[in-house]
Structures are given as structure tokens and as C-alpha cells.
Amino acid sequence: MTTLEDVRALVARATGDEKHEESTTSTLDALWVLYERILRVDPADPDAEDRDRFLLSKGHGPTALYAVLAARGFFPTEWLDTFMEHGGHLGSHPDRTQVPGIEASTGSLGHGLPMAVGVALALRAKGLQEQRVFVLCGDAELNEGSNWEAILLAPERRLGNLTLLVIDNHSSEPTMPPWDARLGSFGWDTHLVDGHDHAALERAFRVRQPDRPTAVVADIPEGEW
Amino acid sequence: MRDMRPAFGATVSDLVDRDDRVAVVLSEISTQFFTAAMRAYPDRVVNIGIMEQAMVGVAAGFAMEGFLPVAHSLSPFMAERPYEQLKLDFGYQGLAGTFVGVGGSYDYASEGGTHHAPADVGLMLGIPRMEVLIPGHGDEVDRLLRATYANAHPTYLRASVTSNAASHEVAPGRLDVLRRGDRATVLAFGPMLDRTVEACEGLDVTLAYATSLRPFDTEGLAAIAGEQPVVISVEPFYEGSAAPVLTEALVHVPSRFVSIGVPRGFIHGYGTSADLDADLGLDVPGIRTRLRAALDA
Numbered sequence: 001m002t003t004l005e006d007v008r009a010l011v012a013r014a015t016g017d018e019k020h021e022e023s024t025t026s027t028l029d030a031l032w033v034l035y036e037r038i039l040r041v042d043p044a045d046p047d048a049e050d051r052d053r054f055l056l057s058k059g060h061g062p063t064a065l066y067a068v069l070a071a072r073g074f075f076p077t078e079w080l081d082t083f084m085e086h087g088g089h090l091g092s093h094p095d096r097t098q099v100p101g102i103e104a105s106t107g108s109l110g111h112g113l114p115m116a117v118g119v120a121l122a123l124r125a126k127g128l129q130e131q132r133v134f135v136l137c138g139d140a141e142l143n144e145g146s147n148w149e150a151i152l153l154a155p156e157r158r159l160g161n162l163t164l165l166v167i168d169n170h171s172s173e174p175t176m177p178p179w180d181a182r183l184g185s186f187g188w189d190t191h192l193v194d195g196h197d198h199a200a201l202e203r204a205f206r207v208r209q210p211d212r213p214t215a216v217v218a219d220i221p222e223g224e225w
Numbered sequence: 226m227r228d229m230r231p232a233f234g235a236t237v238s239d240l241v242d243r244d245d246r247v248a249v250v251l252s253e254i255s256t257q258f259f260t261a262a263m264r265a266y267p268d269r270v271v272n273i274g275i276m277e278q279a280m281v282g283v284a285a286g287f288a289m290e291g292f293l294p295v296a297h298s299l300s301p302f303m304a305e306r307p308y309e310q311l312k313l314d315f316g317y318q319g320l321a322g323t324f325v326g327v328g329g330s331y332d333y334a335s336e337g338g339t340h341h342a343p344a345d346v347g348l349m350l351g352i353p354r355m356e357v358l359i360p361g362h363g364d365e366v367d368r369l370l371r372a373t374y375a376n377a378h379p380t381y382l383r384a385s386v387t388s389n390a391a392s393h394e395v396a397p398g399r400l401d402v403l404r405r406g407d408r409a410t411v412l413a414f415g416p417m418l419d420r421t422v423e424a425c426e427g428l429d430v431t432l433a434y435a436t437s438l439r440p441f442d443t444e445g446l447a448a449i450a451g452e453q454p455v456v457i458s459v460e461p462f463y464e465g466s467a468a469p470v471l472t473e474a475l476v477h478v479p480s481r482f483v484s485i486g487v488p489r490g491f492i493h494g495y496g497t498s499a500d501l502d503a504d505l506g507l508d509v510p511g512i513r514t515r516l517r518a519a520l521d522a
Contacts, residue, residue, distance in 0.1 A: 097319050103289065105318045108309060114279040115314060118250075118286015118294075125248065125268035126290065146310075149276035153283070157271075 002071040004032050010067035014083035017092045022225040023061025026169040026195065027136065028068075030218050033201045034134060034165075035068045043073035046100045052131055053119050055104045057112020057147075058138040059093040066090050066099075074101035110144030113137055113164065117150045120162040120213075129161075132208065136165045139179060140172035154213040155187030162213040163205065164188070167195060169220040180217045188215040195220040229384040230327050232363030234258020236370045237295050237325075241266055247374065248292040252280045254299055255327070277302045281310035281324075288320040293375055299333070300326035300342035304381065308348060315379040316352045323374050329385030329416070330462050330487050335495045343487040347466040349381040350438060356380040356397065357438040359415035359461070364392035365436055372397055385461065387416040387498055398440035402449070406430040408520055409455035412446070414438075414467065417459045417507075424512040428520065430457075438470050446474040454479055457519050459512060460486035483519040485512060 011024060035041070039052045056065050063083065070077045075089070082088030089098050093107025103119075106112045116135035123131050137147065154162055166179050176182075180190040191204040195218030204216040234255060241247045241262045248269040249259060256263070262270040269292065273280060277298055284294035297303065303326035304311075315322055330343035349357045356378045360366045366384055373380045393401060400412075403422070406429040413421035418434050425432055431449060435441065450456050456475060458467050464486035472482055488505055502508040506515060 105313065108313055110278075111282060111310065111314060114282025114310075115286045115289065117279065118283035119289055120286070121268070121271065121283065122248070122287045122290035122292055125287075125292070146278040146282065149279035150282065153273050153276065153279055156274075 002036060004029070007032055007067045007071050010070055010077055010080055011063050013077070013080040014063040014066060014090065016084045017061070017063060020061035020092065022169060022171065023058070023138065024064045025225045026167050026220045027061060028064040029196050029198060030136070030165055030167060030201055031064050031068045033198050034205060035072055037202050038205045039134070041072075041101070043101070046074060050128070050131060053103050053116075053133045055106070055112045055116045055119070055133070055135045056094060057104075057106055057116070057135050058109055058141045059106030059112070060138065062090075062092065062094045065094065069099070069101040075099060109141045110146035113147045114150040116162060117154050117157070117159065120154070120159045121157060123161060132161050132163060134163045134165060134205075136167060138171060139166060139168040139177075142166065142179065143172060143176070151183065151186050151188070158211040159213045160208060160210050164213065164215045166215060166217045167220060168217055169195070169225055170222045180215065183215040183217070188213050190215045190217065192217045192219060194218075196224070227363030228386070229360060229363045229366045229388060230255060230386070231258060232366040233297070233325050233327070233370070233382075233384055236367045238262045240370070240374055241270055244293070244375070246291065246293045248284070248287040248294045250280050250284045250287070250294060250296045252277050252298050252302070254302070255297055277307045278310055281307040282314055284322050285310070285314035285318065285320055288315070288322050294322040295325065295374065296322065297325040297327070299340060300328040300345050300383065301340060304342055304345035304348055311355070311379065312352050316354055321377050321379055323370065323380045323382065325382045325384055327384040327386075329383065329387060329498070331492055331501050332386035332498050334498045334501045337495065338491050338493065341492060343463045345381070345383060346438065346462040350466070350469060352379070354378055356440065358382040358397065358436060359438065360384065360395065360436050361389040361415040361418050361434075362392035363388065365395045368395055369397060369436060383415070383462070385416050387461075389416060389419040393434060395436040397437045398442055399435070399437075400442035400445040401434045403432045403434055406432070407453065409457055410446070410449045410453050411457045411459065411516065412471070413459045415461055417461050420509045420512060421459045423509045424516055428516060430520075438467055441470050443470075443474040446471065447477065450475050450480050451478050455481050455483070455519065457483045457485060457516060460484060463487050463489055485515045
């Protein structure tokens with residue numbers, strides 16, 4: 001059991017990426033709920049075939065994810081002390097080849113969601129029916145066209161094993177909401193929740209439709225990052 | 226003669242049958258060759274519609290789960306439009322997959338510049354770890370795909386409509402010396418072989434054939450070039466695309482390197498690819514003229 005305060009303390013050790021601070025703080029609650037209450041992952045066997053998968057599509061502000069993973073024991077917490085430093089393991093965008101528990105190397109926006117669709121299809125092809133795929137996109141990241149290819153595709157493929165988490169911290173300029181209505185119109189089962197409300201996040205994450213993907217839009221009002 | 230595009234379809238369909246790690250992600254193009262495979266294996270042979278960025282991303286997702294994905298489209302929509310997905314999703318992430326572009330440089334000449342892709346091979350060489358295959362015949366497509374589909378690399382196979390009349394026993398990294406001469410080494414890639422053989426008639430040159438640029442037999446070319454300081458590359462893509470690989474073989478010997486390929490400019494003409502070959506000096510008379518100029522320089 002890891003408390004959110006434990007994780008916040010770890011986040012504070014990873015300094016140097018202040019330009020992505022809002023990305024970090026906006027995603028922290030949802031990531032903590034996911035890893036503490038939802039995802040079936042094992043730090044001792046991060047590539048276990050029967051694990052759930054999580055992809056940080058936007059890649060920005062990964063210290064929240066690093067802190068959650070370190071708190072769970074995926075890698076030593078000392079790694080956070082050399083965040084972004086030469087010789088360290090943790091960059092300001094995550095690298096799957098360097099960090100246990102990181103499923104995808106991301107940072108260029110619009111890559112993680114199409115890959116998550118592929119992972120969801122692959123799990124189905126392998127007959128892994130219980131495992132789930134979660135992918136986190138930022139609201140500004142949803143401006144990228146490649147995401148909308150995947151957003152069209154996932155309902156057509158009836159990917160009930162896929163959940164898209166949109167952290168809507170209203171960082172996009174220009175603004176293009178409402179994301180829940182937009183995603184719903186593409187065939188996703190959508191849930192709009194308070195991005196700091198752990199119980200609401202958990203309820204939304206537990207939803208799994210048999211034949212269509214789920215989208216959880218976690219609202220983080222401007223100034224509440 | 227078996228064309229490359231149906232050969233690709235037949236070979237990959239067979240691999241899907243034989244190896245349950247193979248997954249195919251299509252974006253509308255060439256689905257006619259996969260009707261049976263899509264019916265037999267609907268979970269791992271998928272046509273996702275016209276979305277090439279997602280095609281590569283989805284293929285990467287399959288690769289992350291241990292599958293051996295194959296993605297395919299026309300060359301500009303395989304090599305250029307989703308270039309960042311090839312670079313990052315496969316290259317940077319250390320994943321393996323096979324990407325088959327069809328249409329060569331301007332095989333679909335009458336479609337215009339939107340459907341041309343003479344930059345493809347140069348771009349693919351710019352992605353570390355990306356293997357680059359340039360078959361010259363449908364049977365060579367089959368051999369090269371079977372040799373590489375399960376290796377640990379991302380692999381780009383440049384299929385073309387233009388083919389040589391006969392196939393060779395090709396393999397990735399193989400350099401075949403077809404005849405020996407004294408004045409130069411002429412190296413033909415993929416579908417340029419037949420016209421290069423014809424253009425070389427009466428010339429005292431060594432003629433070699435290759436169907437891959439990565440891997441490439443650097444030592445083999447270096448051995449030939451050590452005896453003949455003039456190396457002339459005949460390439461079906463942008464002139465000089467092969468230079469970074471070939472000149473690496475020549476760094477230890479005083480040598481001269483000449484590239485004969487597609488001039489670096491947009492093409493605004495139509496007709497057949499043979500028409501454009503003649504316009505661009507890549508038909509037999511054009512290649513012969515440039516070979517003579519290189520030999521006499």
C-alpha cells in the first residue's frame with residue numbers, strides 16, 4: 001500500500017522539468033488510483049503476460065508515473081534523484097528500453113493511443129480476454145490527427161479491453177471541448193469525472209463494456225493543477 | 226513472371242498460415258490478396274481503413290506483444306506519411322516489423338507526384354536498425370520476406386511494378402558478381418538489373434547485383450573496388466540514396482563513385498513508368514550514355 005503523500009514526496013525528488021510540472025500534478029491522482037486500485041501488475045515481473053498494460057501516450061511530465069512505479073517497487077527510488085541527468089535512467093520523456101514498467105517510449109504526441117489499440121488487438125489475438133489496456137492522453141495531445149485515426153478505429157474493432165484516460169487540464173490553446181461528447185459521438189462509452197476525485201476515478205476505471213472502448217475524461221479545472 | 230505485389234500477398238498469406246506470430250495490418254491497399262487470410266485469422270490480419278499513421282502504431286502494438294507485424298501501403302503512404310511512427314514506434318522502441326511499400330519511385334506514373342516516392346530508400350536508411358530490401362522480381366520478394374520477417378529488425382521492402390525478367394538467388398546482404406571486367410564496377414539494384422545488363426553490353430566492366438542496402442556486403446564491394454577504383458551505382462530511387470552505404474566500402478581505397486538514379490526533383494509528367502524512365506535518362510540508352518561518360522571522365 002502506497003499513499004499518495006508517499007508518491008508526492010518521490011515526485012519532489014525528481015527536479016529539473018518544471019515546464020511540465022502541470023502535466024505531472026494533473027496526472028498524479030489518476031495514476032495513483034490506477035496503480036493502487038486497478039492495474040494488475042507485478043513489479044517483480046513487469047513483463048508478465050497476464051498483466052494489464054498502461055501507456056503514457058503524451059509522455060510529458062512523466063515524474064508522476066516514475067514516482068508511482070518507484071513507489072510500487074518497479075525500480076529503486078534513488079533513480080528519481082538523477083532525473084534528466086547524464087548517467088541517470090529517467091528522462092523527461094519515458095523510454096521503455098531503460099525503465100522497468102514503462103510500456104511505451106513516448107513524448108512525441110499522438111503515438112501512444114494508436115499503439116494501445118494495437119496492444120488491445122494483440123491481446124485479443126492471443127486470447128487474453130481479461131487483461132485490459134489503459135492509455136493516458138492529454139487534452140492538448142488530442143489535437144494530433146493520429147489520435148483520431150485510433151479513436152475512429154477502436155469502436156469499429158469493438159475493443160472493450162481498451163480504456164482511454166483523457167486528463168483534461170485545459171492546457172490546449174485553442175480549447176476544443178467537450179471531449180466526452182466528442183469521444184461519445186465516435187462510439188466510445190464515456191465518463192466525465194473530477195480528476196482529483198479518487199472514488200469517481202476508480203468507479204470509471206472499473207467500467208468495462210463488452211463490445212466498445214471506454215473513455216474516462218478526468219477534468220482538472222484551470223488553476224487546480 | 227510473377228509480379229511483386231501479388232507475390233508479397235501470397236508470401237505473407239503463407240507466413241500467416243505457417244507462423245501464428247505473424248500479424249498483418251493493412252490500410253485498404255492490396256486487401257484483395259488477403260481475403261482468405263482475413264477470413265481465417267480475423268484477429269491478426271486486419272484492414273483498418275485509410276489511416277497509415279495508425280497502421281504503423283497498431284503494428285507496433287502487435288510487436289510489443291510479441292507478434293511479427295507486417296504493414297503495407299503504396300510507397301509514399303508506407304515510407305513517408307507515417308515516417309515518425311516508423312522511426313519512433315519501431316526504431317527507437319527497439320521493435321521489429323516488416324513494412325512493404327509498393328509503387329517504387331514512379332511506377333504509378335500516371336497518378337502524378339502524390340503517388341511517387343523516390344525518397345523512400347534514403348529515408349529508411351535514416352532510421353537506425355531499419356533494414357532496406359530492394360527486390361527485382363516477384364520471386365525475390367518471396368525469398369527476402371522469408372529471410373527477414375522474423376529477424377529482430379524493422380525491415381522496409383521496396384516492391385515495384387517494374388521487374389526483371391528472371392529472378393536470382395538473392396539473400397539480404399548478398400552481392401552477386403554477374404560478370405567481370407577491368408574498367409569499373411557497375412552495381413545494379415533491384416529492378417534496374419535488366420536494363421543495366423543491356424546498357425553494359427560491350428563495356429569492359431564488372432557487373433554486380435544487390436537487393437539490399439542494409440545489410441550490405443561492404444567487404445565484398447571493397448574487394449572489387451580495390452582492383453577497380455571506379456564504382457557506378459545504378460539505383461531505382463533518388464540518385465545518391467545508396468551513397469552513404471556504398472562509400473563506406475570505398476574509404477580505404479582511392480576511388481571514384483558515381484550514382485545513376487532518379488534526379489532529385491518533382492516529376493510533373495504522366496504516361497507510363499517507361500515513359501518517365503526515358504525522360505529521366507533511366508532507360509537503356511540513358512544509362513548507357515551515363516556509364517560511358519563515367520568511364521571516360
